[in-house]
Amino acid sequence: MEERGRRFLSSILLYSSADFRRGEIGVPLKRYKKYVSLLMFTAPAFLLYAVFLLIPTLGGMFYSFTDWNGLNKSYHFVGFANFAEALGEDSDFVHSLWFTLKYVVFMVVLQNAIALLLAVLIETRTRSKGFFRTVFFMPNMISIIISSFMWTFVFTQVLPQIAEKTALAFLDQSWIGNPSVSFYSILIVSLWNGVGYMLIIYLAALQGVPQHLKEAAVIDGASPFQRFLHVTVPMITHAITICFFLTLNGAFKVFEVVYGLTGGGPGRSTQVITLNIYEEAFSNNFRYGYASAKSVILFVMILIITFIQISVMKKREVEA
Amino acid sequence: MTIRKTTSFFVLLFLLAAAIIAVFPIYMAVLNSFKTQEEMFRSVLALPSRLHWENYSQAFHKIHMLNSTVNTVTISAIGIGGILFTASLAGYKLSRTGGKLSNAIFFLFVASMLVPFHSIMIPLSRMAKNLSVQGSTYGLALIYIGLGVNMAIFLYHGFVKSIPRELEESAQMDGCNEFQSFFRIIFPLLLPITVTIAILDFLWIWNDFLLPLLMLTDVDRYTLILSTNMLFGEYNKEWSLILAALVLTAIPVVVIYAFFQKFIMEGITEGAVKG
Numbered sequence: 001m002e003e004r005g006r007r008f009l010s011s012i013l014l015y016s017s018a019d020f021r022r023g024e025i026g027v028p029l030k031r032y033k034k035y036v037s038l039l040m041f042t043a044p045a046f047l048l049y050a051v052f053l054l055i056p057t058l059g060g061m062f063y064s065f066t067d068w069n070g071l072n073k074s075y076h077f078v079g080f081a082n083f084a085e086a087l088g089e090d091s092d093f094v095h096s097l098w099f100t101l102k103y104v105v106f107m108v109v110l111q112n113a114i115a116l117l118l119a120v121l122i123e124t125r126t127r128s129k130g131f132f133r134t135v136f137f138m139p140n141m142i143s144i145i146i147s148s149f150m151w152t153f154v155f156t157q158v159l160p161q162i163a164e165k166t167a168l169a170f171l172d173q174s175w176i177g178n179p180s181v182s183f184y185s186i187l188i189v190s191l192w193n194g195v196g197y198m199l200i201i202y203l204a205a206l207q208g209v210p211q212h213l214k215e216a217a218v219i220d221g222a223s224p225f226q227r228f229l230h231v232t233v234p235m236i237t238h239a240i241t242i243c244f245f246l247t248l249n250g251a252f253k254v255f256e257v258v259y260g261l262t263g264g265g266p267g268r269s270t271q272v273i274t275l276n277i278y279e280e281a282f283s284n285n286f287r288y289g290y291a292s293a294k295s296v297i298l299f300v301m302i303l304i305i306t307f308i309q310i311s312v313m314k315k316r317e318v319e320a
Numbered sequence: 321m322t323i324r325k326t327t328s329f330f331v332l333l334f335l336l337a338a339a340i341i342a343v344f345p346i347y348m349a350v351l352n353s354f355k356t357q358e359e360m361f362r363s364v365l366a367l368p369s370r371l372h373w374e375n376y377s378q379a380f381h382k383i384h385m386l387n388s389t390v391n392t393v394t395i396s397a398i399g400i401g402g403i404l405f406t407a408s409l410a411g412y413k414l415s416r417t418g419g420k421l422s423n424a425i426f427f428l429f430v431a432s433m434l435v436p437f438h439s440i441m442i443p444l445s446r447m448a449k450n451l452s453v454q455g456s457t458y459g460l461a462l463i464y465i466g467l468g469v470n471m472a473i474f475l476y477h478g479f480v481k482s483i484p485r486e487l488e489e490s491a492q493m494d495g496c497n498e499f500q501s502f503f504r505i506i507f508p509l510l511l512p513i514t515v516t517i518a519i520l521d522f523l524w525i526w527n528d529f530l531l532p533l534l535m536l537t538d539v540d541r542y543t544l545i546l547s548t549n550m551l552f553g554e555y556n557k558e559w560s561l562i563l564a565a566l567v568l569t570a571i572p573v574v575v576i577y578a579f580f581q582k583f584i585m586e587g588i589t590e591g592a593v594k595g
Contacts, residue, residue: 001402014519035421036466039500041413042425045406049429051451052466056443057435070446086337118338121331128332135339141577141584142570143527143545144547149552149566150345154358158348159362165363192342197588204589242592256529260382274438281442282534288442302436 065106079184090129092268093294096276099183100252103272106187107194107251112243115198116192120228125204129213133203140196144189147261151189152176155261179269182262186270190257193251198243199233205239245309252302273298324454340442346570353563358561372560380562382555383547384539389572392543394457395425396525399464400518407469407517411476416485426477429470437467437530441497455537463535464525472517475591478540479513517579519587526573544569 064082068075086093095117118193120134139147155175157185176187211279233240255274258264264271264279271279277298334558353375355368379385414426445454454457483506491501505561507514532543534536541549548569555561 022428034417037420038417038425039458041411041498041502045410045429045465045473046425046463048402048406048466049469050466052444052447052463053435053440053470054428056440056447057432059443059447060440087391099413120334122336124328124331125335127466128335130474132335132339133585136342137581137585138574138577139342141573142346142572143529145529146569147345149548149562150402153352153563154345154348156361157352157559161364177420190465192345194561200585200588201592204585244590255438259529270450277438278441278530295442298436299439300441303434305482 015208060292060295063315064291064296065293066288066289068281069286071286075289076288082290083297085290086294087312091269093273095268095278096271096273099270100201100254100272102183103186103190103254104248104251107254108189108247109243110187111191111198112240112252113192114201115195115243116197116240117200119199122203136199137196139193142193144193144256147193147258148189148257151185151192152261155185169203170234177266180267182270186254186257186261189261190251190254195255196245201239201243201246202236209235229249241313243306243310248305248309252298252305324562345536349563349566353560353567354363355560357558357560375564376568379551379561379568382561383544383551383565383568384542385544385547385568387540388542388547391457391541392526393544395461395464395543395578396522398458398461399418399468399520399525400521402461402465403468403521404514404518405471406465407472408476408507410469411473412480412506412510414473415477415480415492426473432470433474441530441534448535454535457541460535463531466522467531468521468524472521475513475517476510477509483509489550509557511512513590514589516587519584522576523584544572 036043042284045182063075065077065079066075067078067082075156081193112233118132121128122136125132142150160172161166167317176182213231214227217231251272255278258270258272258275261271264275271295277291277294280287280294348364351368354371354373357374359366366376382451392544393470410425414429448454448459448463451459453462487505488496488501488510491505492498496504527545529545529549532546533549536542536546539547539550548565552562552564
């Protein structure tokens with residue numbers, strides 16, 4: 001026992017010495033052991049990760065440069081032809097890109113504005129704070145696809161009937177059938193479902209704003225709006241940045257709401273990028289390489305956003 | 321003072337109006353799920369003449385409620401358990417080990433967090449077909465582990481840094497091997513981040529739609545959401561039946577929300593700030 005303890009102590013000393021970590025001294029067996037234990041701890045996670053995420057990612061990129069149909073053994077490299085076709089000739093795909101972009105802009109602005117407004121107002125309540133937080137977050141618990149089925153009922157049955165019986169005639173819209181209206185239906189359901197999530201993050205950030213700063217601003221005669229703009233906002237920039245990119249990232253990947261509400265229709269007028277990829281890959285024409293190229297385009301778009309996000313965050317951290 | 325009171329009153333009024341909008345679709349769904357089709361067409365807003373529970377028993381039967389729930393619970397439990405187990409091991413070791421190999425592995429995990437699911441769904445479903453795990457409940461759970469470990473490892477990796485190394489070193493001096501010292505000393509200390517990860521992954525897996533849609537072909541294996549989706553497609557205009565199914569599908573999450581609200585909200589804030 002004594003001996004064992006001493007051996008451990010000396011090995012710890014050895015491990016912590018910089019020379020050992022650089023690999024200059026130390027027994028090869030020890031380093032070998034270190035790798036074995038590293039591999040043993042990481043292997044279960046890495047194996048599943050490699051099979052279901054890493055290899056599919058790389059495989060998809062590879063096939064995006066081919067004309068593989070997903071069935072044959074053989075395929076040819078076609079260079080950037082798939083990408084050129086998707087962005088140049090495929091008017092449905094280009095339309096879905098623009099439609100998604102429009103959706104992203106609306107979502108990022110509205111989701112954050114509404115969540116922040118509600119958070120600030122809830123923060124002023126004392127007794128009802130918990131109640132409102134619970135109510136506004138609840139829609140977020142219900143899965144998006146279930147939410148969009150619920151709203152389909154509201155759009156097709158409830159609102160037309162209310163419009164008929166009351167003076168609120170504007171409620172009688174073709175909420176699902178008319179593409180220019182159903183864009184807003186999609187937006188409404190997304191906001192209804194998503195605002196709660198951002199609200200929680202904003203509320204947590206608002207609670208971190210020190211009370212004495214707000215009080216000092218009151219004494220200095222700042223109006224509530226000035227207090228919000230010059231005291232609260234600078235204190236919660238971190239949360240604003242996070243929510244901004246969460247909504248940005250999420251909005252680009254929108255799928256369920258559109259699938260559940262309009263299915264991309266009528267025709268393909270409300271199709272988003274993900275739905276276009278889904279259709280290309282799983283319903284019609286076995287163009288595996290082409291569908292992969294579309295997936296890569298989505299990936300690159302997300303990648304660009306993320307790099308912008310990281311650089312913005314880094315900059316903020318330096319300033320702070 | 322009076323100005324303050326009137327503003328406060330209007331703020332309350334505004335919040336209540338917003339709360340009504342938030343609750344309205346849920347209220348409509350619940351209310352009308354107890355009506356017959358004719359009652360609904362007469363008035364969606366009126367109370368039902370009596371509670372038509374038969375909508376629920378019919379929906380319960382049509383979405384194979386028991387079976388679907390068991391499937392969803394199985395997938396979530398294996399998925400979350402697997403993620404917690406494998407990711408805590410890997411995250412801990414990667415955080416403790418220096419060197420190029422360790423950094424490279426960690427980088428691979430973190431970089432993959434950027435890959436949107438929709439970009440890999442095509443090769444992933446091929447992979448599942450090739451490994452013949454497509455259509456299998458357990459296969460789907462394994463895929464969730466593969467897709468979920470990256471974020472969990474990232475969160476564990478950060479958390480482990482706050483745990484002093486002396487703890488496992490002294491445990492190993494007392495004769496524990498590496499795995500023992502991990503499971504007996506370290507893993508219990510990871511509880512706060514484990515709860516966060518479990519909650520985030522539960523919300524993800526339980527509410528996920530697209531992956532089960534791609535993977536599960538057999539109705540007997542369907543998750544709750546898939547069964548409801550199928551019902552929605554099949555009984556397009558039978559709203560009383562569909563609404564009852566929607567309410568049934570939403571009930572488990574709402575119950576869990578009621579019990580774990582505090583943890584869920586903390587989990588989301590944690591996950592957002594760290595992620």
